[in-house]
Amino acid sequence: MSSNRGVAYAGPGRVEVIDIDYPELVLKDGPGVNPANVGRQVPHGVVLKVVATNICGSDQHMVRGRTTAPTGLVLGHEITGEVVEKGRDVEFLEVGDLVSVPFNIACGRCHNCKSGKTGICLNVNPDRPGSAYGYVDMGGWVGGQAQYALVPYADWNALRFPDRDQAMAKILDLTMLSDIFPTGFHGCVSAGVGVGSTVYIAGAGPVGLAAAASAHLLGAAVVIVGDLNKERLDQAHSFGCEPVNVADGDPRDQIEQILGVPEVDAGVDAVGFEARGHGGGSAAREAPATVLNSMMDVTAAGGAIGIPGLYVTGDPGAVDDAAKEGALSIRIGLGWAKSHAFTTGQCPVMRYHRPLMKAILHDRVQIAKAVNATPITLENAAQGYAAFDKGAAHKYVLDPHGLIGSA
Structure with missing residues (x-):
């Protein structure tokens, strides 16, 4: 089994990069995991090798101590990655596919999902409608500021990029599709x-x-x-x-x-x-x-x-x-x-991410330039959080495997 490292909330004003469990196709107990979700089987999920994962202002609220987030919570809801493992119920994704993952987790089966309201899915968070990776009170799905991450309901949630080489050439733009x-x-x-x-x-x-x-x-x-x-x-x-x-x-x-x-x-x-x-x-x-x-x-x-x-x-x-x-x-x-x-409320990412992907791939928008996307290593996450908290005009993109630099 591969090792895994992730960025965890370590108390007000602090994050740490720590060893964490390699994802399995089951939601295990851990900081912030709703007890009703512990042991939840994910045969419809995939494991991603994370190519890019971004620091978000919503993460910063937690790191400042402005929420009830528990220490040890693995952060990160902006995930782009390569499929390295798929569950038995995944039909339309293959190992090797490069995908963008909406920050809001959706089942694709409930009334809200079928109505396009994927930001308030009824089935993924026992506490309330709506869920997200690595976020307080959002069901406990482990965050994606890590080397590897689990994505449930992957056929529904993941947006596959049509050409890997083209996607890697624009990866700093495409990573913004997750949120x-x-x-x-x-x-x-x-x-x-x-x-x-x-x-x-x-x-x-x-x-x-x-x-x-x-x-x-x-x-x-x-x-x-x-x-x-x-x-x-x-x-x-x-x-x-x-x-x-x-x-x-x-x-x-x-x-x-x-x-x-x-x-x-x-x-x-x-x-x-x-x-x-x-x-x-x-x-x-x-x-x-x-x-x-x-x-x-x-x-x-x-x-x-x-x-x-x-x-x-x-x-x-x-x-x-x-x-x-x-x-x-x-x-x-x-x-x-x-x-x-x-x-108000969470953006229903799936309503927009495919046409926005096309706008990026066909050079209709330069979103990475607009937000000043700046790649840093996973191990430098704490420095990225500190700079962002001081108001740096950068969107910090974590590069857990050095793949952005090589692109």
């Missing part, structure tokens, strides 16, 4: 972005940058990106976005300077529950409802707001007791008065 590219795209589609739209995207982290690239792909006329981090705003500006530094104050006035009017057609919240107030100094303290309220302020009446940014039901480090349970002071009356539409 942030579809997630950013979903935020824009939910917000009604189309040809000629004006768009405001809050957050210039990887999801915000992916949303900005998606807005361009969808035909937006002007894409405005707001953040407190100048380096990340410079990254957004590098591919044609209009940057707004919210450290300078409310984005409404800056939007008016760009557009001539203080409102946009569509808004995307790519920040989530660790949002900070607008303005410099003490004004930039954590204020988790800030982005949602500003979105309602700057989105025109009749517009829509996509919310791919993560919001949680349990946040031990929140600024007040209400926020610790996910209860925020939202100006819902403003949204109601302006007839806004809101779309």
Whole structure:
């Protein structure tokens, strides 16, 4: 049996690369595994040799200690890999296939999956609808920031790349299909972005940058990106976005300077529950409802707001007791008065990943360049997490077997 190494949460602010079990076609007990899932047989699964696996802002929330994640939880839900073993019930994948894995695990059998709502599958997480690899309260499926990973319901979940050599040549782009590219795209589609739209995207982290690239792909006329981090705003500006530094104050006035009017057609919240107030100094303290309220302020009446940014039901480090349970002071009356539409929740990756794959393979988008994809070794994961936490304008891609460098 092969050995395996993975990135594990080691307490607030810390991750460690440790020896972990090589995947078998059964879900075993371990940190974060729901007891009702222990022993679950996975004859429909495959074992992947991980080619690329990315550090995500959602992982960073856990590593900061902002969730109830247990120590020892193996992290990582953005997985691209090569099939090295398949279960007896896998019909349409073969050993050697190179595949992208949606971060949300779906059975393909329940009502929600059959309706295309793969982000809220009813059968993979005993706690609630929806599941993901390596994430707190998501059923306990082991994370993919590792050398090898198990993927259940593989015929349904995995997206096979049609040509291995072509895929490896674009692997830094294709690895974004597991999460942030579809997630950013979903935020824009939910917000009604189309040809000629004006768009405001809050957050210039990887999801915000992916949303900005998606807005361009969808035909937006002007894409405005707001953040407190100048380096990340410079990254957004590098591919044609209009940057707004919210450290300078409310984005409404800056939007008016760009557009001539203080409102946009569509808004995307790519920040989530660790949002900070607008303005410099003490004004930039954590204020988790800030982005949602500003979105309602700057989105025109009749517009829509996509919310791919993560919001949680349990946040031990929140600024007040209400926020610790996910209860925020939202100006819902403003949204109601302006007839806004809101779309929240996990992106149903399978709705988008195949057409986005084609857009990458046929050079319609350069998503790796937009998010500044930066490969690092698995053993350097802790340094990647630390740099990302400090606001580095990079999307760190872990390369567990050195295959990205060789490509």
